[in-house]
Amino acid sequence: MKVCTDACVLGAYANVAGDRILDIGTGTGLLALMAAQRNAEASIDAVEIDANAFEQATGNVTASPFADRVQLWKGRIQEFSGNGTLFDRILTNPPFYTNHLRSPDVAVNRALHTDELPVEKxxxxxxxxxxxxxxxxxLLPPYETLKLTEMAQKASLYPFQQLALKHHANKPVFRFITGFSYQKNSLSEETLDIYETDGRTYTTAFRDLLRDFYLIF
Incomplete structure (x- = not known):
């Protein structure tokens, strides 16, 4: 599976303090492994429904220095109990397409479309x-972030921090990374440009954020 730049930004930007962290829809295991690298004390649970993705995540976790702290679970998050544990931090890079041309690849559809995990669930x-x-x-595109925020607030989950991602300064926002909590606070907003306006050179801010993860920096 491909590792997307925006998912890497989520893994580097999100607050991962706490003893227990949950990654919903782990895919390759990227977010779980980044959380383990950033928080040396945390135990991480990672849930994945797709069999091939689960197998790949298992291989990645096993080959990592964090295998003793990352527990993988195959199945739907709706059926995951966490053995009664509540989590300090939850990370999610969810599917977001609803009415969109389907791929012939079932795994791609699961990764991109909300059929398996509607926003309400x-x-x-x-x-x-x-x-x-x-x-x-x-992590979601702008429109999906707006709809998710509206629905989350009905469940008493409120946005408190948000990072707008842009390919470069002259491009529109293409993703939002949003932190939610049960506390109502004013929303802190930031913007991150991945590239300089030439579209090829990484910005200093992006380099600084991803330095501990990208071998090219």
Whole structure:
């Protein structure tokens, strides 16, 4: 599976403080492994429904220095109990296409389309698994972020921090990384340009954020 730049930004930007972290829809295991690298004390649970992705994540976790702290679970988040544990931090890079041309690849559809995990069920799962003082960090395009925020607030989950991602300064925002909690606070907003306006040179801010993860820096 491909590792997307925006997912790497989520893994580097989200607050991963706490003892227990949950990665919903781990895919390759990227977010779980980044959380383990950033927080040396945390235990991380990572849930994945797709068999091939789960197998790949298992290989990646096993080959990493963090295998003793990352537990992988195959199945739907709706059926994940966490053994009764509530999590300090939840990370999610969810599918977001609803009415969009389908791929002939079932795994691609699961990764990109909301059929397997509608937003309502995602919010219900997060509400069930998040500590009262915990944080949920999610990556979505602008329109989907707006709709998710509207629905999350009905479940008493409120945005408190948001990073707008742009390919470069002259391009529109293409993703938002949003932190939610049960506390109502004013929203802190930031913007990150991945490239300089030439579209090829990484910005200093991007380099600084990803330096511990990108071997090219």
């Amino acid at each position: 995602l919010i219900t799962a997060v509400s069930r698994l998040l500590q009262p003082d915990g944080q949920w960090w999610v």
